[in-house]
Amino acid sequence: MRKHHERMVKGTSRRLSSLVLVGVFSGALGAASGALSADSVTIGVSAPQSGGGADYGTAFINGIRLAVKDLNEQLSVGGKKVELKVAICDDEFKSDKAANCARRLVSQDGAKIVVNPGTYATVPSLSFNQDKRSEFLVLGASGDPAVTNQNNKLFVRTWANVTRTMPGFVDTLLAYNKSTSAGIEKVALMEVNSDFGAAWISNFKKEWERHGKKIVGRAVYDQNGTDFYAQLTPLIAQKPDLIVLTTICEPSSLVIKQARELRYAGTFMNHGGCTGNQMLKLLPPKDIDGMLFESAPWTRDAPEITDFRTRYRAAFRIDPQIISAVGYLDIIWLVRAMEAAKSTSNASAIRAAMPGTLGKLRPNLLGWGNLDASGDIEWPMHISYVKNGVTQNFTGK
Numbered sequence: 403m404r405k406h407h408e409r410m411v412k413g414t415s416r417r418l419s420s421l422v423l424v425g426v427f428s429g430a431l432g433a434a435s436g437a438l439s440a441d442s443v444t445i446g447v448s449a450p451q452s453g454g455g456a457d458y459g460t461a462f463i464n465g466i467r468l469a470v471k472d473l474n475e476q477l478s479v480g481g482k483k484v485e486l487k488v489a490i491c492d493d494e495f496k497s498d499k500a501a502n503c504a505r506r507l508v509s510q511d512g513a514k515i516v517v518n519p520g521t522y523a524t525v526p527s528l529s530f531n532q533d534k535r536s537e538f539l540v541l542g543a544s545g546d547p548a549v550t551n552q553n554n555k556l557f558v559r560t561w562a563n564v565t566r567t568m569p570g571f572v573d574t575l576l577a578y579n580k581s582t583s584a585g586i587e588k589v590a591l592m593e594v595n596s597d598f599g600a601a602w603i604s605n606f607k608k609e610w611e612r613h614g615k616k617i618v619g620r621a622v623y624d625q626n627g628t629d630f631y632a633q634l635t636p637l638i639a640q641k642p643d644l645i646v647l648t649t650i651c652e653p654s655s656l657v658i659k660q661a662r663e664l665r666y667a668g669t670f671m672n673h674g675g676c677t678g679n680q681m682l683k684l685l686p687p688k689d690i691d692g693m694l695f696e697s698a699p700w701t702r703d704a705p706e707i708t709d710f711r712t713r714y715r716a717a718f719r720i721d722p723q724i725i726s727a728v729g730y731l732d733i734i735w736l737v738r739a740m741e742a743a744k745s746t747s748n749a750s751a752i753r754a755a756m757p758g759t760l761g762k763l764r765p766n767l768l769g770w771g772n773l774d775a776s777g778d779i780e781w782p783m784h785i786s787y788v789k790n791g792v793t794q795n796f797t798g799k
Contacts, residue, residue: 442485443746445736446507446516446538447729448493448500448523454626455495455520458650458675458725462519462543463490464718465729468710471717473737480744486737489513493523495626497596501526508538514749517541517560517732519725520675521549521598528554539749541736543728545674546598547605550776556749558756558773560728562674562698562781564598564605571696571783572609574798575671578785581796584669584692590619590642592633592657594649599625602648602673618642623657625649630657631664638666644694645669651676651723655684662689669693677701678786678793680723687791697786699769700724701795706765727767735763 447466450459466488478484489511491503500523507513516531516538518524524542528549531540539556542549547565549557579586589610593603599622607617618640621633637645638661645661647654647670654672661670671694672681678701681690700707710730714722735756740746742755757773771780785796 444487446513448503448518450495451492453494461723461726462729465726469733515539557777568605577798590637599648651680678788
């Protein structure tokens with residue numbers, strides 16, 4: 403059956419890929435318990451599998467795959483055995499495509515829950531997910547503060563809200579600057595053209611200037627772009643000590659490469675969508691020595707994180723990204739909430755069960771806590787940096 407599905411993937415368009423992959427994923431929950439019941443639940447996944455965010459999207463999807471594998475038994479909800487299915491739609495890292503994906507996952511694949519790895523996909527989904535004719539729960543890895551200001555009762559943010567985390571993050575950055583004598587005073591901003599990029603930059607600028615520090619330039623760029631010389635040239639002319647980047651590793655690595663070609667000798671900082679270990683796979687250590695990263699507990703060597711990394715490498719023969727952990731936790735958390743709600747189809751009941759199940763989430767790879775009514779969670783952040791080809795952590799303590 404699996405070989406049959408794989409042949410179908412090669413012969414079908416991307417539009418049908420989620421329907422094929424349902425069959426591939428569902429076996430992990432059904433095989434251990436014998437015959438499957440007629441009851442099933444489909445979780446929709448909107449993520450890039452092509453374009454500039456393909457590696458990021460694949461890492462998210464692989465985390466989901468590992469979660470399904472780890473459950474390793476048929477889901478039981480309300481005393482009934484249930485088959486878990488995952489339907490995937492390639493949104494190409496574009497908001498318009500993500501909106502279409504969410505609609506299709508709900509209308510064609512029957513998903514009552516749609517998960518995604520970014521603001522670009524979260525924002526359009528929240529414009530129609532509470533429609534009574536086809537309501538669905540959204541779990542989105544969005545840092546844009548606006549998404550939890552909409553009174554959307556069917557949304558959970560699975561990323562840090564930058565309004566909440568930025569003051570502490572900038573305090574930690576200043577502590578790092580003082581402790582290491584990094585000499586970061588003048589900062590230039592590369593703002594990715596998304597709601598999240600604008601929100602992150604706005605909050606960072608506010609906190610940085612509140613401490614009497616300087617912003618010497620600001621440019622907007624496309625996360626799917628490949629030529630950033632026009633944005634970088636005027637920024638570098640201002641001689642910043644630090645250039646801040648606000649997208650995932652792949653486009654950020656292109657920005658850094660082009661900045662070095664323009665003879666920029668300063669350092670860079672990337673928001674939480676990228677880590678030092680990921681960047682070291684894309685660029686020579688000398689190009690990013692001293693580079694800073696907004697980081698979560700993911701960059702530490704806690705036993706549960708080490709175990710997850712080991713099992714992920716064994717399964718996919720590649721290192722996981724932080725978004726892999728997000729995808730993994732999305733599925734584990736949702737399944738626990740379904741069990742508590744005794745429902746796989748009532749989006750409101752599943753959402754209502756999520757605060758109570760978060761504290762029992764194991765393993766909690768990212769330290770998530772305290773889901774509130776708006777959909778926000780607590781997510782501890784710190785600074786990590788690359789030194790001599792190795793990623794290290796700085797907590798400010």
